[in-house]
Amino acid sequence: MIGYIRNMIKNSAVDGPGNRFVVFLQGCQFNCLYCHNPETIKSVKLLTAEEASEVHTYSPEALVDMILPFKDYISGVTFSGGECTLQMEFLIAVCRLLKAEGIHILIDTNGHMSLAHLKTLEAHVDGFMLDLKALDSKIHKTLTGLDNKRVLENFIYLNAISKLYEIRTVIIPEFVDDQALIDWLSAHEGCNLRYKLIAFRNHGVKGEGKKLKPPSTAYMRSIENYAIQKGFKNIVLI
Amino acid sequence: MQKNMTPMQREIYDTITSDILTYEMKVNTLAKHAENALAVLEMSSVIKTYRDAGIICDLFEGGAPYRPRYIVPDYEKFMKQGSAFLKLEPANSLYDAINNLQILYRHVPSITTFPVYIGNIDLLLEPYIGLEKDDPNYVSDEAAYEAIKRFLIYIDRTITDSFCHANIGPKATQTGYMILRAERELQDSIPNITLKYNAETAVEFAIDAVKTSMITAKPSFANHDMFASEFGENYAIVSCYNGLPIGGGSYTLARLVLSRLAEKTTDLDVFLKELLPDVVAQMIQYMDERIRFIVEEVGFFGHHFLSKEGLINYENFTAMFGMVGLAEAVNHFMPEGERFGHSEKAEALGLQIMEILQAEVNKYDNPHLKATNGHYLLHAQVGIDTDIGISPGVRIPIGEEPPIYEHIFNAQKFHKYFPSGVGDIFTFDQTVAKNPEYVLNLINGAFKNGMRYISFYGDDADVIRITGYLVKKSEIEKLSRGEMVLRDTVVLGKGAVDNARVYERKVRDESN
Numbered sequence: 090m091i092g093y094i095r096n097m098i099k100n101s102a103v104d105g106p107g108n109r110f111v112v113f114l115q116g117c118q119f120n121c122l123y124c125h126n127p128e129t130i131k132s133v134k135l136l137t138a139e140e141a142s143e144v145h146t147y148s149p150e151a152l153v154d155m156i157l158p159f160k161d162y163i164s165g166v167t168f169s170g171g172e173c174t175l176q177m178e179f180l181i182a183v184c185r186l187l188k189a190e191g192i193h194i195l196i197d198t199n200g201h202m203s204l205a206h207l208k209t210l211e212a213h214v215d216g217f218m219l220d221l222k223a224l225d226s227k228i229h230k231t232l233t234g235l236d237n238k239r240v241l242e243n244f245i246y247l248n249a250i251s252k253l254y255e256i257r258t259v260i261i262p263e264f265v266d267d268q269a270l271i272d273w274l275s276a277h278e279g280c281n282l283r284y285k286l287i288a289f290r291n292h293g294v295k296g297e298g299k300k301l302k303p304p305s306t307a308y309m310r311s312i313e314n315y316a317i318q319k320g321f322k323n324i325v326l327i
Numbered sequence: 328m329q330k331n332m333t334p335m336q337r338e339i340y341d342t343i344t345s346d347i348l349t350y351e352m353k354v355n356t357l358a359k360h361a362e363n364a365l366a367v368l369e370m371s372s373v374i375k376t377y378r379d380a381g382i383i384c385d386l387f388e389g390g391a392p393y394r395p396r397y398i399v400p401d402y403e404k405f406m407k408q409g410s411a412f413l414k415l416e417p418a419n420s421l422y423d424a425i426n427n428l429q430i431l432y433r434h435v436p437s438i439t440t441f442p443v444y445i446g447n448i449d450l451l452l453e454p455y456i457g458l459e460k461d462d463p464n465y466v467s468d469e470a471a472y473e474a475i476k477r478f479l480i481y482i483d484r485t486i487t488d489s490f491c492h493a494n495i496g497p498k499a500t501q502t503g504y505m506i507l508r509a510e511r512e513l514q515d516s517i518p519n520i521t522l523k524y525n526a527e528t529a530v531e532f533a534i535d536a537v538k539t540s541m542i543t544a545k546p547s548f549a550n551h552d553m554f555a556s557e558f559g560e561n562y563a564i565v566s567c568y569n570g571l572p573i574g575g576g577s578y579t580l581a582r583l584v585l586s587r588l589a590e591k592t593t594d595l596d597v598f599l600k601e602l603l604p605d606v607v608a609q610m611i612q613y614m615d616e617r618i619r620f621i622v623e624e625v626g627f628f629g630h631h632f633l634s635k636e637g638l639i640n641y642e643n644f645t646a647m648f649g650m651v652g653l654a655e656a657v658n659h660f661m662p663e664g665e666r667f668g669h670s671e672k673a674e675a676l677g678l679q680i681m682e683i684l685q686a687e688v689n690k691y692d693n694p695h696l697k698a699t700n701g702h703y704l705l706h707a708q709v710g711i712d713t714d715i716g717i718s719p720g721v722r723i724p725i726g727e728e729p730p731i732y733e734h735i736f737n738a739q740k741f742h743k744y745f746p747s748g749v750g751d752i753f754t755f756d757q758t759v760a761k762n763p764e765y766v767l768n769l770i771n772g773a774f775k776n777g778m779r780y781i782s783f784y785g786d787d788a789d790v791i792r793i794t795g796y797l798v799k800k801s802e803i804e805k806l807s808r809g810e811m812v813l814r815d816t817v818v819l820g821k822g823a824v825d826n827a828r829v830y831e832r833k834v835r836d837e838s839n
Binding site: 098099100101102103106107108159161162163164 | 731732735758759761762764765767768769771772773775776836837838839
């Protein structure tokens, strides 16, 4: 069994609690306008030879061997991407090995996997960091290329089993329906979650995304205040 | 003005007429001039040559040492018994306890004339906090906090030298939390603080300590299990980061500048087999003579009240063999591209030098070093303000710091040699400052794998760690404008900033 790894960061202060070893897997179903890692989107099968040379292949054992020297120094491992759950079989194999070592695991996901897949994966990991990009399905589709039916279903499931470490929304004024999303999350018992509100930045964004407007600090504060009014208690502005 | 002054008279005159030294600094400097008027220490011509070449450096200890360099009083004993000499009864209340300590601090000698250790202050004060309301000595938590905050202000404004060191931990206490809170509010450079840290330290307390250090560069974290395995539980972290026995101290600390010794030859074999053994023999002879003078000629233990009242004990004293410039010494012998901190070969040579240095130092016995079976303890000295191109102890030079894991892995290999002190310093940006658990994860890993001592601060802090001591950047600016400053260590800090590129220390962000 082989996993396709785009990149690894041995110490990260921004991918979960404490110090995380982060593994970025190749491939994503979404094609977000504001993606900051567009090189991770393409499915492995579609990569050109040159692109493929930048993707590294690992067996589950080989990947775990990369992580273990840092075990004493991290709070755990975060799998990100791309969308790491696209390589589900490999991911679960790695998680089994990491769990045998007692290592904490978080999955950074776009939430588009099927509920059946999610239920399988959930048993092997400690938590999820879920992107909620928009509430309105059409907006979501414009932004990512796909609708958000599964994302919202998966949010409800993960929240019900208390496995959401963090939810995130990238704020783009006049584009993302931020207030409606906050209303929905509030109505679906999301208020106790750690909610990261990320200001859209067009630096490094290509194509159509370049035209999107970054929020002002004042706008970010207004959204934070709105979320606080709606009952959110743990908001992180980035 | 008197004509035809001798050099010493000239120095004394300059001290007296300085418009930048405080009155207290003048008095202390004049005492140093007086001490240096004597030539009572026997010194061979070989030692003189090494000293003149700056290879052996006595760190301005003076020509006639009249007290041990570092004194580590047993403050717990003092709290229990008071002091007959100072006419102090054991304290019953928090206010008396603080008052007693403040009085004792004025009478603890050291190389700096200020106490380099002021106690495990959380444990000293904890018994006086959280009493029952009907207890005659009851103080509310808020009143206790205010008293502790004033105690810390008193220390900062009267012990005007940042080699003054308080310890806290390893267990969390109410007082410990109050000290951290007060330090975050005060952001003063004095006292230096170390958290003795191990698995017994509550995570919440350790996180609070990390947050405090991001703001005000203290506390540092000491690997409590490592120190306790060498000294037993009864040790303290004093001055910069020196591990020493409580109720004792260190007579002296001279330092060997390895980089300058290395420059004497291009032949590594000569360096390892001839120069190193010779300089160690000479430096130990020099320190032996200093110790003889303090113990046998000055008779310090016979007349000082700390000794008479059992707050220090001759049996608990040792002395420190300092070294600096390992990185530069290694680089001197390595081919281009194999630099210390970036090359396994360079690291291996560093370890080889340390093994030889340790073995050579341990060959010698001094009967006065009772606390350490007659042996000197190795010490990774933090440098002095005039050092240029000489890295502290075994540190990787500023400007050449590798990514954080490589940096820590390197330090882990070298810290074991230095029970009497070694440490590394990291600067973190604000992304890291928001994630204190990240720093704690790194500390946990590093301590589990042999790192002894770690300090850090946020990149926007005013209080920063220079090499081992703390200085406020705003005070350095004041001094640079020619204004008088209260704390003598600001002068040293300014020198280190000018000469050792302290402001250029690598800032670690979210992933480097």
